[in-house]
Amino acid sequence: MAAASGSLLHGAAEALGASEAALRLILSILSGYPLALFQRYFLFKKQPSHIHLFNTVTGLCIAYFNFGSQLYHSLLCIVLHFLILRLMGRTVTAILTSFCFQMGYLLSGYYYTATDDYDIKWTMPHCVLTLKLxxxxxxxYDGGKAKTSLSPEQQRSAVMGVPTLLEVCGFSYYYGGFLVGPQFSMCRYLNFVTGELTDVEGQRPNSILPAIKRLSLGLLFLATYMVFGPHLPDSYFLTEEYANQPFWYRCVYMTIWGKITLYKYVTCWLVTEGVCILSGLAYNEKDEKGQTQWNACANMKVWLFETTPLFTGTIASFNINTNDWVARYVFKRLRFLGNKAVSQGAALFFLAIWHGLHSGYLICFSLEFLIVMVERQVMDLVRDSPVLSHICSVPLLRPPLYVVQQLFHWLFMGYPLVPFCLFTWDKWLKVYTSVYFIGHIVFFLLLFALPYARKVLVKRKDKLQKSH
Structure with missing residues (x-):
């Protein structure tokens, strides 16, 4: 039966032009919808232990369907993490031990399983689990501190009680977040299990239509990726044909490739968000207009992602939950360093090694750090320059300026994505050489030139003010 199922999936994957592992992944994500419907109609407001058990069993089945016996990696880490919390209590030692163990286990997994290509293996959901634990x-730890010493954000997430092993397993294996996220706190999960996350108290959440909308949007991105993705393979960067193309063509290819490549991540996050909405986990109270919000598990701000001409706008719209997690548990916890740039650099370094041990991840996030710094300097310069501010405010010039800005934006979004997708130094170095390291040159020149230009501008403004 298993062999027949594997053969059937393999044939279907070949017909779709995808790998069997990728097909298993998307089927597993889509399976969250019938599971969420079952939970809505048969488990809502039922015994919490039954819901924890349901989430644990379904999550383990999904893990086995995708990774077979290698599901023991997640089970081992969950049980050991539970023991760390129980034996060490609400202490800094428990935090350090769990952090070192979970990250050490993940990085060891990367070391022993990594190849030069992108593989869907047990480390993919394990990186999500690592952050969750x-x-x-x-x-x-925060649950043992005085409320007055916690920020409002920490107060919302602090675990006051002592979690049971079944609660930790249900939290970790919840079918809507096990494979690709999103991240959510234990407090949110426990409120979800007890039926508190609903727009009508005591009744099932009215979340079917919002879930269908998110699913439909995810499937639209999936269709777009399946149509254009095969024509824009990562491997083309390493061919002689690409190297022999005109420079402008290489840059245009990188621009379009970067945009389409991100759609596969957008697809997974939108579809899983729909599962979280359908089950009720994504309920986020009402906005100032009294409209019910279902965005607590949103990993994408699609409109912002598609329309922003800013690098910071794309970062703010993409993989939101993971970015929020890093901000909450890494960046903000490093305030004692007293240096925002150092804290930001450490957060990006953490993100890089969390993704994997390949040099491409470090290069990608280093470039992201550089690009954000340069963009902020450009915005400061435009704000301080009367001439540039006037040009940007002219209505007739706004459309062409927006188009130019978007072209520049997506070219240099695709540029750092090259090492992220090609992994090893010999591959991404070959691509960067073929485009003459244009991104590095442009941003390093701007990094040094913009502060000087702004300094000159400030001096001129000071002189004009004194003369008047």
């Missing part, structure tokens, strides 16, 4: 250790 480390976050639980921080929240459990």
């Amino acid at each position: 480390i976050g639980l250790a921080f929240d459990y």
Whole structure:
């Protein structure tokens, strides 16, 4: 039966032009919808232990369907994490131990399983689990502190009680977040299990239509990726044909490739968000207009992602939950360093090694750090320059300026994505050489030139003010 199923999936994957592992992944994500419907109609407001057990069993089945017996990696880390919290209590030692163990286990997994290509293997959901468990250790520690010493954000996530093993397993294996996220706190999960996350108290959440909308949007991105993705393979960068193309063509290819490549991540996050909405986990109270919000598990701000001409706008719209997690548990916890740039650099370094041990991840996030710094300097210069501010405010010039800005934006979004997708130094170095390291040159020149230009501008403004 298993062999027949594997053969059937393999044939279907070949017909779709995808790998069997990728097909298993998307089927597993889509399976969250019938599971969420079952939970809505048969488990809502039922015994919490039954819901924890349901989430644990379904999550383990999904893990086995995708990774077979290698599901023991997640089970081992969950049980050991539970023991760390129970034996060490609400202490800094527990946080450090859990952080070192979980990250060490993940990085060891990367070391022993990594190849030069992108593979869907047990480390993919394990990186999501790693953040979830480390976050639980921080929240459990915060639960033992005085409320006055916690920020409002920490108060919302602090775990006051002592989680049971079944609660930790249900939290970790919840079918709507096990494979690709999103991140959510133990407190949110427990409120979800007890039926508190609903727009009508005591009744099932009215979330079917919002879930269908998110699913439909995810499937639209999937269709777009399946149509254009095969024509824009990563491997083309390494061919002689690409190297022999005109420079402008290489840059245009990188621009379009970067945009379409991100759609595969957008697809997974939108579809899983729909599962979280359908089950009720994504309920986020009402906005100032009294409209019910279902965005607590949103990993994408699609409109912002598609329309922003800013690098910071794309970062703010993409993989939101992971970025929020890093901000909450890494960046903000490093305030004692007293240097925002150092804290930001450490957060990006953490993100890089969390993704994997390949040099491409470090290069990608280093470039992201550089690009954000340069963009902020450009915005400061435009704000301080009367001439540039006037040009940007002219209505007739706004459309062409927006188009130019978007072209520049997506070219240099695709540029750091090259090492992220090609992994090893010999591959991304070959691509960067073929485009003459244009991104590095442009941004390093701007990094040094913009502060000087702004300094000159400030001096001129001071002189004009004194003369008047």
